[in-house]
Amino acid sequence: xxxxxxxxxxxxxxxxxxxxxxxxxxxxxxxxVTYAILAERKVMGFMQLRYGPNQVGGPxxxxxxxxxxxxxxxxxDTIPKLADRPLFILAPVIAFAPSFVVIATIPFTDKLQFxxxxxxxxxxxxxxxxxxxxxxxxxxxxxxxxxxxxxxxAAAQMISYEIPLVMSVLGVILLTGSMNLNEIVAAQExxxxxxxxxxxxxxxxxxxxxxLNRIPFDLPEAENELIAGYFVEYSGFRWAFFMLAExxxxxxxxxxxxxxxxxxxxxxxxxxxxxxxxxWFALKFSLVVFMLLWFRSTFPRIKADQLMEFGWKVxxxxxxxxxxxxxxxxxxxxxx
Amino acid sequence: xxxxxxxxxxxxxxxVAVMGGVLLLNLSKVVHMVVALVFTFVSLAGIYVMLxxxxxAVVQILIYSGAITIIMLFGIMLTRHNDTSEVKGGRLRKVxxxxxxLGFAFAVYIxxxxxxxxxxxxxxxxxxxxxxxxxxxxxxxxxFELTSVVLLVALIGAIILAKKDDEEEAxxx
Numbered sequence: 001x002x003x004x005x006x007x008x009x010x011x012x013x014x015x016x017x018x019x020x021x022x023x024x025x026x027x028x029x030x031x032x033v034t035y036a037i038l039a040e041r042k043v044m045g046f047m048q049l050r051y052g053p054n055q056v057g058g059p060x061x062x063x064x065x066x067x068x069x070x071x072x073x074x075x076x077d078t079i080p081k082l083a084d085r086p087l088f089i090l091a092p093v094i095a096f097a098p099s100f101v102v103i104a105t106i107p108f109t110d111k112l113q114f115x116x117x118x119x120x121x122x123x124x125x126x127x128x129x130x131x132x133x134x135x136x137x138x139x140x141x142x143x144x145x146x147x148x149x150x151x152x153x154a155a156a157q158m159i160s161y162e163i164p165l166v167m168s169v170l171g172v173i174l175l176t177g178s179m180n181l182n183e184i185v186a187a188q189e190x191x192x193x194x195x196x197x198x199x200x201x202x203x204x205x206x207x208x209x210x211x212l213n214r215i216p217f218d219l220p221e222a223e224n225e226l227i228a229g230y231f232v233e234y235s236g237f238r239w240a241f242f243m244l245a246e247x248x249x250x251x252x253x254x255x256x257x258x259x260x261x262x263x264x265x266x267x268x269x270x271x272x273x274x275x276x277x278x279x280w281f282a283l284k285f286s287l288v289v290f291m292l293l294w295f296r297s298t299f300p301r302i303k304a305d306q307l308m309e310f311g312w313k314v315x316x317x318x319x320x321x322x323x324x325x326x327x328x329x330x331x332x333x334x335x336x
Numbered sequence: 337x338x339x340x341x342x343x344x345x346x347x348x349x350x351x352v353a354v355m356g357g358v359l360l361l362n363l364s365k366v367v368h369m370v371v372a373l374v375f376t377f378v379s380l381a382g383i384y385v386m387l388x389x390x391x392x393a394v395v396q397i398l399i400y401s402g403a404i405t406i407i408m409l410f411g412i413m414l415t416r417h418n419d420t421s422e423v424k425g426g427r428l429r430k431v432x433x434x435x436x437x438l439g440f441a442f443a444v445y446i447x448x449x450x451x452x453x454x455x456x457x458x459x460x461x462x463x464x465x466x467x468x469x470x471x472x473x474x475x476x477x478x479x480f481e482l483t484s485v486v487l488l489v490a491l492i493g494a495i496i497l498a499k500k501d502d503e504e505e506a507x508x509x
Contacts, residue, residue, distance in 0.1 A: 087367065087371065118390060118463065119390050119465055122394045126397040126401065127397060129397070129398060129405075130397065132401065133401060136405055136408050136409070140367050155408075159405065162402065
């Protein structure tokens with residue numbers, strides 16, 4: 001259905017249909033974010049031998065996040081007197097918009113995708129870099145030294161971890177011969193890339209956790225050193241936008257990991273293909289999200305100098321070696 | 337020229353790009369200028385997409401989002417928080433500048449209006465990345481490799497310059 005739409009003649013009707021579809025996607029993602037936050041608190045609770053939320057909305061705390069969001073929206077919207085007003089207001093928008101825009105290229109199943117572009121993978125990485133600008137803007141415009149430090153850290157971290165992230169997926173691109181996410185999934189018909197590219201997957205996963213600013217790499221918002229990093233001065237729905245951007249990125253990054261290394265919507269064994277692709281995608285996606293939550297509750301935060309050293313002296317050389325190895329193996333295989 | 341969605345998209349992107357450039361020159365705070373630059377670069381990427389150069393568009397955003405963040409950091413670190421640039425020059429200078437800009441715009445207009453690119457290739461949008469890759473690694477391999485050598489030299493030079501400073505400072509202490 002979406003494929004027909006993508007190839008149809010552009011017009012007002014077409015635009016309207018896409019607009020409504022995007023709106024539906026936004027609602028789905030908001031639903032995901034609501035329950036991802038609940039899941040995060042529950043999983044962390046169980047791992048730390050606590051119950052987690054268990055009052056609002058039944059014993060599982062199903063309405064806890066909804067209540068939290070309502071509270072956030074009712075909060076007073078404060079802007080510091082000495083803050084740079086236009087940038088302070090613009091920053092959450094610039095931080096959030098790219099997180100939703102990147103989802104357009106991700107193929108959820110073979111039929112459900114919003115844009116099928118040739119450079120899908122690069123598009124994701126390029127657009128997600130724009131969020132950094134919003135974060136630095138937020139840090140600077142707040143006129144607060146903790147916020148500025150958080151913004152600086154975010155910039156340094158995102159730039160140094162974007163390079164290993166790109167380098168680690170080059171192996172996948174080499175083996176597929178395309179940057180189109182549909183073709184990458186199709187190339188995993190027999191074996192998933194996590195088995196052919198284990199080093200690439202490891203580097204990608206570590207770098208993606210760093211790009212998501214999650215523990216153990218959550219230096220930009222380290223609450224016990226910087227209070228809350230770049231969004232100290234924000235409150236109410238502007239603050240909610242930063243949080244939303246973070247969780248939407250979690251959704252997008254988990255989807256991208258699934259597509260690149262876990263075979264997207266393809267079943268584990270081909271005799272299991274009576275189960276629809278969407279279910280497979282959801283299962284793998286939930287696994288990746290669970291891994292992220294698991295990381296958060298089990299790892300300590302690392303220091304800023306260790307973070308930089310690890311990125312440039314360990315991840316980058318390993319990723320480069322992985323490209324070299326992949327190229328050699330590909331050439332050797334094509335000889336025979 | 338007929339009115340179409342393409343023209344509309346081009347007009348919006350072009351206006352945002354030009355406005356970004358003008359704001360870059362006219363705003364007084366460094367960080368504001370850099371934000372104006374972001375709008376210019378992103379709308380240029382949009383124009384590349386309209387020219388079916390999706391690879392160039394994506395690379396434009398990939399490179400410049402990092403570069404702009406760095407410029408912003410330098411702007412923050414090298415200036416004070418409330419620094420603003422001062423307006424210099426009198427009326428005569430403004431008039432001369434305006435005449436210069438008009439002359440330049442006229443020259444560009446004359447140059448572009450009758451420019452003929454003898455029918456652009458129709459298959460540019462198919463496998464865009466692959467076509468660029470093949471062209472770079474067959475026809476333009478020597479300039480491409482030379483560029484990479486120049487970049488490498490610049491990189492090593494920067495590292496050496498930065499390192500020397502450290503040692504000299506250590507000696508002074």
